[in-house]
Amino acid sequence: MKNPKVSCYCATYGRVSLLEESVHSFLIQDYDGEKELIILNDFSDQTIYFDHPQIKIYNYKKKESLLGKKFNDCVKYCTGEILFPWEDDDIYLSNKISFSVNKMILNKTKIFHTRNAFYELNAENIMNALNYFQADLLYHTNLCIYKDAFEKAGGYYEYDGIDLDVISMNRFFASEKYVSEKIDIKDFFYLYRLSTTNSYHATWLSHGKEGISKEAEKYIEGLRKDIVLGDYYLNPHWKYDYEFFCRKIH
Numbered sequence: 001m002k003n004p005k006v007s008c009y010c011a012t013y014g015r016v017s018l019l020e021e022s023v024h025s026f027l028i029q030d031y032d033g034e035k036e037l038i039i040l041n042d043f044s045d046q047t048i049y050f051d052h053p054q055i056k057i058y059n060y061k062k063k064e065s066l067l068g069k070k071f072n073d074c075v076k077y078c079t080g081e082i083l084f085p086w087e088d089d090d091i092y093l094s095n096k097i098s099f100s101v102n103k104m105i106l107n108k109t110k111i112f113h114t115r116n117a118f119y120e121l122n123a124e125n126i127m128n129a130l131n132y133f134q135a136d137l138l139y140h141t142n143l144c145i146y147k148d149a150f151e152k153a154g155g156y157y158e159y160d161g162i163d164l165d166v167i168s169m170n171r172f173f174a175s176e177k178y179v180s181e182k183i184d185i186k187d188f189f190y191l192y193r194l195s196t197t198n199s200y201h202a203t204w205l206s207h208g209k210e211g212i213s214k215e216a217e218k219y220i221e222g223l224r225k226d227i228v229l230g231d232y233y234l235n236p237h238w239k240y241d242y243e244f245f246c247r248k249i250h
Helices: 016-027 067-076 096-107 147-153 164-175 212-221 242-249
Strands: 006-012 035-041 046-049 055-059 082-085 111-113 116-120 132-136 143-146 178-180 190-193 230-233
Touching: 006 016, 006 067, 006 096, 016 035, 016 046, 035 046, 035 067, 046 055, 067 164, 067 212, 082 096, 082 147, 096 111, 096 143, 096 178, 111 164, 143 147, 143 164, 147 164, 164 178
Parallel strands: 006 035, 006 082, 035 055, 046 230, 111 178, 116 190
Antiparallel strands: 082 143, 111 143, 116 132
């Protein structure tokens, strides 16, 4: 039986060096089926390009005011049956899509999620695999969901606070049969990075009064002199062999 087409959606703003690692994570996926990555960039001073048949980039000239709406805009461009959040500042191992889709098919469900992930503790000595340890949180990006189930739930809550992902995931879980299970460490596919990217992170930006999107805009504005403005052609790659380090643990 032919595997369903999947769409991964990525909201990005002003940090192309991290985006390049995320795009590389998509390109190495071992999924035996059609896939696409939708990237929505609303940093108007930077136009992102990458010529690849599986990747579509939409460069907005106006900043989205709410992160939840930005995610929903991403999904509008998706043409696959199954949706995957694809954060621009995290790392995904090659089995992310195939493992999740297989779980959905096996369990005959429209939503699959796992709370398990690797967590990058310290970027100062990244060559040491012991810097990665298991986490067990309600990661938004560990979700995969059929597009019709996403639409049935009403999509993301159009909000800009720290609990956007939890509120939205609870909407999805309430609308459809789902599976959320603990998985074996050999099957982990997500490397979560909180404070090791030298960039902003929604978790700490969202404590500001103006919300995630506005705080991110202020953060990037402060780095303007160090950012390549205008046209930017992506060069997808990993800085390190994350797959090797993570698999080495088990």
